[in-house]
Amino acid sequence: MHLRPYRTSRRCKWSGTNASPTSDSNGNCGAVECRRNVFSTIPLNRNVISRKQMSLESDIVERLKSDFDADQFSTALQLLTDSGTTGRVARCIAVAAAGSLDELSLQIGTASTDYRDAILAGEYDDIGMQQIRDLRASFLVDDPLDFWIGELAVFLNSRDFQLVSLESREATAGPFDYTCDRGEGIGTFQRADRTMIISKDNRRWQVIGDAAELQPFQLHIAYDDEDQFRSQLAWMLRRK
Incomplete structure (x- = not known):
């Protein structure tokens, strides 16, 4: 993945304000509301819009x-x-x-x-250019408190699971380095052949279900590491 290059300018090409001591070599004004600040976080994928007619989700x-x-x-x-x-x-x-x-x-x-x-x-909101929704996989992730489920929703969506319900609450265990650390809760995912319920509680991830069915994939226990948890899920989904 790569980001689109930005032309050097003495005025910010996005916000239109004069360059400031915080400006970078590309003329970004450094303002919070500057679109370029946000654009730099969104990878540029030239194939995101298809020339062929495709079915909507x-x-x-x-x-x-x-x-x-x-x-x-x-x-x-x-x-x-x-x-x-x-x-x-x-x-x-x-x-x-x-x-x-x-x-x-x-x-x-x-x-x-x-x-x-x-x-x-x-x-993003219109005032501070702060992200308030994550629509990569679902309309249900529509508040920063819901961001805890974002990466997992994308992962499961790629395996044909759809997030059908979400209950979020303030997390009680830190650190709170990122917005996604602020929330936890329960998310329910469905696809044609099964339903999966995922819980995050005190920074620990777990599948809620039959322990005997989950044990062969070491998913009967909770994980502190989300990446490891997703790896175990991937193992189970490849086998079932």
């Missing part, structure tokens, strides 16, 4: 159905399907559109130029 279709009036739903669905966007970008477009066909068309056009602008519109 079921949760995106349901979101459009709930946000748009019945007489506008078909149009909204066709517009988003024809745009070639899916996954995170399509979710961001749907959230930013907020039930407006005009805004939906605007965000689709924005994404076709630079999809990261659509991600800003869907996941």
Whole structure:
């Protein structure tokens, strides 16, 4: 993965403010609200928007159905399907559109130029450019307190699991170095053949289920290390 290079400028090309002592060699003004600060955290993937018509994920279709009036739903669905966007970008477009066909068309056009602008519109607040949602795998991760499940939701989504319910609470055990450290709770994932319930409590990850079924994959115990926990999950999912 690589990031798009930015041209040197004496004025910040994103916020339009004058260069300051905190400016970097690319002319970033250093302001919190500067789009470039946020863009630098979003990898540039030129294949994120397909030229071929692709099916939208079921949760995106349901979101459009709930946000748009019945007489506008078909149009909204066709517009988003024809745009070639899916996954995170399509979710961001749907959230930013907020039930407006005009805004939906605007965000689709924005994404076709630079999809990261659509991600800003869907996941970040308008004032401080702080991320308030994580729409990579689900609409349910819609508050910073829910970010604890984000990476795991992406991992399981790649294996056809969909996050169908999420209960989050303030974490009680630190350190709280990152936003995702602030929350914990229970997430329920489903795919056609099974349901999986994941718990994070006091920084420990565990699958809630039949211990006899989980023991062969060493998932009957809790893990402090999320990466190790995901590795054990991957082992089980490859075998079952």
